[in-house]
Amino acid sequence: MRVFIPGATGYVGSAIVIELLRAGHQVVGLARSDTSAAALARAGVAVHRGDLGDLGSLRAGAAGADGVIFAANKHISETTDPAARAQVELHAVEAIGAELEQTGKPFVVTSGVIGRTPGRLLTEETPAVPSAVTALRLPVEVSVLAMGERGVRSSSVRLAPTVHGQGDVRGFISMLIGVARATGVSAFVADGSNRWPAVHRRDAAVLFRLAVESAPPGTPLHAVAEEGVPFRHIAEAIGRRLELPTVSVTAEDAVQHFGPLAPLVSIDSPASSALTRERFGWAPAHPALIVDIEEGHYFRDPVV
Known part of the structure; x- marks a missing residue:
């Protein structure tokens, strides 16, 4: 084709x-x-x-x-x-x-x-x-x-x-790492239980x-x-790699802390791919999000 x-x-x-x-x-x-x-x-x-x-x-x-x-x-x-x-x-x-x-x-x-x-x-x-x-x-x-x-x-x-992996220099994870570096903390909103698919x-x-x-x-x-990685787990993984404290911020403070990302960081948005897997035989085989963050490539010089 x-x-x-x-x-x-x-x-x-x-x-x-x-x-x-x-x-x-x-x-x-x-x-x-x-x-x-x-x-x-x-x-x-x-x-x-x-x-x-x-x-x-x-x-x-x-x-x-x-x-x-x-x-x-x-x-x-x-x-x-x-x-x-x-x-x-x-x-x-x-x-x-x-x-x-x-x-x-x-x-x-x-x-x-x-x-x-x-x-x-x-x-x-x-x-x-x-x-x-x-x-x-x-x-x-x-x-x-x-x-x-x-x-x-x-x-x-x-x-x-x-959508994580080697070469991700503009996606959400890279942006969150940038916020953490700029503010000195890796943050989540409220209790950080809201979920992001990956x-x-x-x-x-x-x-x-x-x-x-x-x-x-x-x-x-x-x-x-x-289906949904708790946002707090993402913040904690970033904090561990950067050796920064992981903290909670209020919904009111999220705009100041996260800037343009504020409308998204507290969204609870779980999603299923069960039908996709069944219909097309799709079987994800590469590292999960937290494992990928902890591998370290997000914190080295970017490879595009």
Whole structure:
């Protein structure tokens, strides 16, 4: 299969590339710069020039492929306006979907599980209802899954908030480590019993491959290896590695302590992947989150 991947040079996207190549697929990566193009070429990936705002380029990339994995995430990484970021991403997936209509080709989009059903276990069959955390980006997933009714084999891989592993220099764990270093303590909110799902980057990449190979139209898949790691355990692991005290902060003090992360650090957001494992034979095999933190690579010079 020839797979077109917007976001192929990213943290998750680059792992997907490796997984697909190992499985014998061909990969075409979207590159908006010479640097990205060179990185793709070194990895043995064909280069398609363009960016998420170039809808013609996206349509051309989709037209020349047997399937698409949308691993780009402009929503959190490009501009300062979250609503504008979400709109760019929505227009991008709609352009790709228009090109794939009535082809039966697979189109896999990246989404997330955090904040969908606070305090309740999220499953693959839980209805998608906008929340304060998900409202901006949920239309991207809804749009792609609906393409299953228009002749696209569409699916959504919902990532755990902590996609951990070597090279994670911008994710939540790295951000929490940065906060701990800046404040001199590793903190959690209240009693820290709120839960965050987790998945190793390489296990997530396997699920993307399974999705593009075999997911039926309109299917959500959960890239969740651990249903919910208590946030206090995450803070304690970071504190041990940095040799800093682990402390509780109040909900009122969380904004000052955690900054932009404050809306997320106290969310209790457990999620199940039982149906994904049953339907696709997905079996996470790489280290769990706390083990990965304690291994130490998060605290050494980053390797991307």
